[in-house]
Structures are given as C-alpha cells and as structure tokens.
Amino acid sequence: MRAWLLDDSPASRGQAAAGRAYRIAGDLMRNPLAVVGSLIILALILTAIFASWIAPESPVGQDLSNRLMPPSAEHWMGTDELGRDIFSRVVYGARITLLIVGLVAVISAPLGLLIGAVSGYFGGWTDRVLMGLTDVFLSMPKLILALAFAAALGPGIENAIIAIAITTWPAYARIARAETLTIRNSEFVAATRLLGASHTRLITRHVLPLCTSSMIIRVTLDMAGIILTAAGLGFLGLGAQPPLPEWGAMISRGRSFILDQWWVATMPGFAIIVVSLGFCFLGDGLRDVLDPKSEGKS
C-alpha cells in the first residue's frame, strides 16, 4: 500500500492525488506540534457535534443547593454560582466557539479576498481608495475596533460575529492585493483578456483562485486571534449573552469569585488557551507543508 502511494510514476491521476495527500499527511505527521494542533481541533469539532451526549448535564440547568462546588467526581470542573455544571457548559461552549470562528472566516475571508483582488487588479484610484480604507481599519487594534462595532450594533452573538468579521478582513485584503499585483501582469491574464473576457470574469475566474492558498493558511493562523477576540467581547458583556455558555462570558461571571472559587473562571480559560494553541499549531504546520518554497527543508 505504502509503495503504491509513494510510486514515482503513478499509473493514474487518482494514484497521483492519493500519493500527494499521503505525502502532505506524512509531512504534517512528522511535525509533532501540527499533530497536537490537529488533534485539538478534531477534539473541538467532535465535542461540538456530540455535545449533548458528552455533557452530563444541561448547560443551563440550575441547582442552587449545589452552587460553587469545587471539582469532584460528580462535577469534573465544579459548579458555578447558579449550581450549573461547568464541564457541561464548557462542552456546549465549543459549539458557540466553532460557530463564531466558522462564520467569521466565511464572512471576512471572501470579503477581504474580493476587495484586495479588485484593488490590485484595477490599480490607480480604485486601489488608492480601497487600500486607504483598509489602512484605516488596520491602524486600530482589533479588539478595540470590534468592541466599538459590537457596542454600536448592540450586544449579542450575531453582532459579535459581524463586528469581528469587520475587523479581520483588512489583513486578507492586503494579502490578496499583493498576490493580485503579481498575477495581473502574467501572460495568461493577458491571453484571457485578448479573448474578450470582462474584468469580472478575469477577477473571479483567473485571479481569485490563485490567491486562495495563501488565504487559507492565513485564516487558520488567525483563528486563534478570532477566538480570543470573541472571548474578549464575551468577557466585556458585548458578545454572547447569558445564559449562553460562551467561554469569555463564563470567565467574566467567575471573576468575582476568583480568589475563593478559582475553578469558575479558570476552567473556561483553559478551554480558550487549549483551542487557540491548537489553531496556532495547525496553522504553522500547514504553512510549512503547503508552502512550496520551504518544501524539502526540515
């Protein structure tokens, strides 16, 4: 099987594709941090999907006689000030985190890609106006800007997602523009233009597909930042609203008991750290594997 996958002269396209996938997976496996990262992300996704089976209790079920109990065999991470099982809340929180990360990536990456490609393709005034706008967004710290938007739109998980998406697209626009500048002068774009293709067709069919690979890596690396921003908004009360088990909001609730009942704030904090690290590790690993320039290096 292994010999078939690593065959130097594959007999079919399927074999070649399988061989390449095998090699990428092999390279990824050789990087221990990337393995740890992908395991963490896998665990996060599985937890989010099977939350209702994994969590022993409901994330919102209160039990006031059992409030602020320390971690025990019954409550693995203890209980919070309303007697809710923190472990169950952390498990259900994975869903919210994944939702935020996924939606932000889905909204901001295409938006940044499109703005950057349009800007780089047309150049001139279009470029100056669009990049000026991008610079305005880039010049402010992400969290502060997200905070301002979340405050203006009103607290809530949807608005938090919109606010974070608005603050993340400029970085993608910059990358897409840089890539487009090199692509737009290439011969095949000239060839397509002299076939009579319109600007829209050139950008969507010929420029954008070539920008996506660097974009994917960048988005994976940014995931950790998105999680932290989301948690920050939750902590400040502008993200997910109670009783939703959002990790940042949970830390915020536990802040008042941090000296006597440390587990209330610490457990969701651990979850945030572990998941952020997972995305960072995976992003780094992916960059090393997918970047053709670093291929063959250790």
Added chain:
Amino acid sequence: MTLLSVENLEVSFPTSHGRVKVVDGISFDLGRERLGIVGESGSGKSMTGRAILRLIRSPGRVAGQISFEGRDLMTLSERQMRALRGARISMIMQDPRYSLNPVMTVGTQIEEALRVHERLPRSEMRARVHEMLEAVRIDDPDRVAGLYPHEVSGGMGQRVMIAMMLIPRPSLLIADEPTSALDVSVQGDVLRLIDDLVKDHGMGLILISHDLPLVARYCDRILVMNAGRVVETCNASALHAASHPYTKGLLAAVPQMRETRAELPVIDRNAWAGT
C-alpha cells in the same frame, strides 16, 4: 475584399526625453490572406498586433485609423471591443507555458474562451471543445482536456493555445511569434497546423516573426518593418528579389545550410539610414 485596413497607425510611449513612437505611421490592407510581418527586435511588430486589438495600456497611446470588417475600431467602446476580441480577432501569444492559467485544466480554459462569447448547453460545449482539440491534432482529446498546463509539453501547449483562440471562430488571427518558444522540430508542425486551420476556415492571418525564411514559406505577402516603419512590402515568392537595403541585409544575415562565407554579414545601417 478587405478584412482589415490600417492607415497611418502610430503607437507612442512617453520616456524621460519626450514621446517615442514605437510604431510610426504604418499602413496596410489585409484580405483573407496570410500576411507576414518581419523585422528585428524592437521594430514594432508586436506593438502593431496589440494596437489592432486595442490592447495597448496607458501611458501608451495609439493614433491612426484601423477598420475591421467595415467598422472603425478606434471609435468602439471598451465593451464593444471586448465582444470583438476573441470572437472576431484572436491572437496567439509567444509562450504557452505562461499564457495558460496554471490552476485550470486545459479543457476548462478552452471552454472559457467559448463561454465568454456564446451561451451553449453544457453537452454542446463539451462537444465543441472535443472537436477543436481534434482539429489541432491532439490524440485522445478527452484525456488532454482534463490535464493541467504543467502536464502538457510546449508544442501541445501551443496547440491548446491555438484551440483556445480559434474556438470562437474568429475571422482574423494574429500570431505573435507563435513558435519562438518551441523546439525546432515542433515549430514546423505548429505552423503547418495554423496554416491548415486558416485555410479551412477562410480566415485572415497576420504572422509576426523575426524568421524571414519561415515567414516566406507560410505567407502570401510580407511586410518588412524597421524602427516602427514599413520599409518594404512584397509578395513572399518575390522575397529574394527584395530591393530595400534593410531587407537585403536581413536576408544576407541568415545562415545557410552549406555555408561558404567565413563570416556572416552584419546589417550595414549606414547604407540606408537617414532615408
């Protein structure tokens, strides 16, 4: 019948010391025939080709009259021009390695060329691509249509390029040094292919090249250009009887199979410069 008529065409670019005319007032008419444009590097051959398609980007400027099938190309809007490019006038570029999109399969790219101008059902589109690939003499068109540009050879890439440019059935084809990036052994095949296709479809052809004997073999008429001007127009069969000293110089500089000269002559610019 005149397909294309170019009158007093000028292309100029700004430099630090004023505008430089790279094409300086050339005029010619083209019917459904094969016209060769030859000249040394920088003589404005390629610029003439691009100017006809109005593909000269600013700060370059084009002046003069170009009319194609009775329409004045200089007054058309960009949108009208786009409808014309590819569909009525096509251009084959030099190097197939760079002229094909690396992340699209060959078949998709040829299909794209068609889709820009026509709306056809998917099955018909497939059939046209298949037919076109067969027309450019690619064996096993269905397999090749699924390949990416890095998987095909240079000669095959140029055939794909030709297929892409001819699938909307244009009436004028401009070939800008279509074989200069190819191996000598493949050059003849590709030119013969272009020649056959042009004959079969009754198209006009402008073949731009610096290779005089090659142009003489495949064209009816030859335009010799130097420094943005047409120095001589003659029938391909009468090339050896050329009268202009520049053409004579170019012809003399071509090495021969059984060379008897100890040194190849260099073009003597003093003999005709300043005219």
